[in-house]
């Protein structure tokens with residue numbers, strides 16, 4: 001079994017993230033490939049990103065500016081794969097989620113691991129703008145995004161009193177997403193075990209002419 005972390009990207013009171021998670025977490029937990037851990041950003045009150053080379057300290061055993069930043073980087077490093085649950089805020093992801101991703105900047109802990117997205121919004125767009133931005137953001141971390149997200153439109157009425165989705169198509173996209181995530185998780189874990197090149201940004205910088 002591979003370690004799958006689910007990052008919940010909304011922290012406000014009364015969040016619709018809870019209805020989404022009530023439905024999809026048991027499905028993800030029942031997937032044979034994964035051992036699941038939920039990382040609720042409510043439990044990780046990270047400071048706004050402010051790291052520098054100096055605050056990171058020794059890269060072999062970094063201190064960072066805050067013990068929680070260090071723990072967050074270590075926690076992210078434990079997983080083989082990720083699912084990010086995000087609403088759409090002003091056509092992108094919540095600032096608290098972007099901050100949590102940026103906070104992993106210096107340790108490259110997302111690197112060469114697959115990531116899938118569950119998004120939702122009150123309107124018809126289902127958070128697709130947030131997912132498009134997450135694709136770009138996570139590629140920059142050198143994570144590998146899964147092609148198929150689970151997009152939930154009209155989240156206020158998407159689930160019945162028992163938490164089941166009124167649109168059966170949601171279950172189909174979740175199933176495809178989880179199976180593709182599992183395949184990529186195995187492929188990338190196997191590849192990582194055979195060795196990894198240094199991060200692309202570091203290689204590009206070292207190959208650039210110095211000024």
Ligand SMILES: Cc1cc2nc3c(=O)[nH]c(=O)nc-3n(C[C@H](O)[C@H](O)[C@H](O)COP(=O)(O)O)c2cc1C
Pocket residue numbers: 010011012014015016017018087088089090091092120121122123124125126127155
């Ligand atoms: C700050 C803010 C910005 C929002 N912007 C959008 C948006 O751009 N597109 C959209 O479809 N819904 C937008 N919404 C509605 C959210 O998709 C909806 O409130 C959703 O439930 C938020 O997730 P949460 O309840 O888990 O925090 C916005 C909501 C908030 C609070």
